Amino acid sequence: MSRPRTLLLAALALCAAGSVFSGSINPYYHDILIMIGINILLAASLNLIIGHTGQFSLGHAGFMAVGAYSSAWITIAWGASAGWLAYLSALFAGGVAAAAAGLAVGVPSLRLRGDYLAIVTLGFGEIIKGVIQNAEPLGAQRGLGGMAQHTNFFWTFACVALAIYGITTLVHSTYGSGFLAVRDDEIAAEAMGINTTKYKVLAFVIGAFVAGIAGGLYAHFKQFIHPEGFSFLRSVDIVVMVILGGMGSTAGVCLAAVVLTVLPEFLRSVSDYPWLPAPVRELAENRMILYSILIVVLMLTRPQGLFGKLDFGRKKP
């Protein structure tokens, strides 16, 4: 058995072991933990599109919304009898629906690049939000609730392990070298016999699929979803994770997802520490300002990303 697959099984076993204890964790920390998992999924999948394939996308929250709403709609329609099997199929269906949306967005990416593609994907995200806001069966502006809380520690981190394994093993394979070639030089990639169309669309489809799964996990964790939760700002949050983590480094991007999920929560608690000097505590009360400053500082000191060129599973040829 090859090493990456052994690592995947080990990670899944670790998730199962962790889920035994997850019940006894303080619910607040448990909440943060699940959000870390969901954000890792979002950031790692967007990294496939932006970091590995070089297609700038600002519509990732849109894919997440498609996954969240489709899966929620399925489990609600299933009714109270929906067990974990129904939940898993709903998650998968949400991923497939998001992948279909990814296919729709991938097609313009064949003609547009850089800023122009960013604007089109931004528009796409807003259209998804707009459609949901006006769709009565999906709760429109009231939001959609009533899903059972199926998402737990195990399912979240099992998905994280599978996604990281999948993306990493793909981009390190000869098959996946097509993604990197498209990013570095599209014309040269074509000249090397690589179907650049296929790889660009594939990156959007896979990235959207994983984001759709993340959306499904989110919907069945919070048990309530609202169109505003999938706004442009959510997409920007994910882009920040990718850029801060270092484009193209899955490990760095995962770390950035952890840091940027924990940081606002940590800053929330700083104002409660009596031993800290008063100005620091006051600053921490305006934690969003401090959060922004920290991002600027990180970007200035680590422009190559938190991990730079280091990544999972990179071996010397």
Added chain:
Amino acid sequence: MNILELKRVTMQFGGLKCVSDLTLRVDANELVGLIGPNGAGKTTVFNLVTGVYRPSSGTIRFLGRNVAGRRPYQITGRGIARTFQNIRLFGSLSVFDNVRTACNMHLRHGISHALLRGRGFRAEEEEIRATVMGFLEVFELADLRGRPANSLAYGDQRRLEIVRALATRPKLLLLDEPAAGMNPSEKDRLMTLIRLTKEKFHLAILLVEHDMRVVMGICERIVVLDYGTKIAEGPPDEIRRDPRVIAAYLGEEAA
């Protein structure tokens, strides 16, 4: 037997005819030079053959089949590989990965195998690794295999581009000004390399080059373009004395 045949090919951008009524052939295992003053349309010919442009009229046949209008990756798939005038390597990828990328088109295994990493997939990856290392060793790049391509010296980058093109296992190799920016000793090494490549891989080569010493030194036949039309064709000695060629390069009076 000719493997590449352009028949009455014209390429027009608006009112500007970059290539007009060009007929050209390259035989199997032949080294043909394509020369001409700046703006004569040499690179346009390359872009037509490799599918970057679709000709306004005329046919381009490769191994007997019309390839005009095919996408570049499809043409590479049929056996034409190229290098670029301004080097186009995958800059952030390692030397090894640059060459490995060229093996992508010959993969037997698809995406599901890459995800499941079964025995067949791993065997193929190992096979590709051996192939790539073989190429790198022949061209003395093996020691640099882990370095990012954009950190290489200029001459090494040129060499890597040729190796990468060869790794697609072409039947016809197009070299666009491979000697550009090289010093005389690098040019000598390049000429040896091109000859070696042709012998070792049984290729036909079409070469665009400005450096007359290189062109006259290695080409078996030379085609001269001026303002998009062919003005002369023949072995190097003939071309060197051809008054039309001298006129095109140095002006009417010199001829």
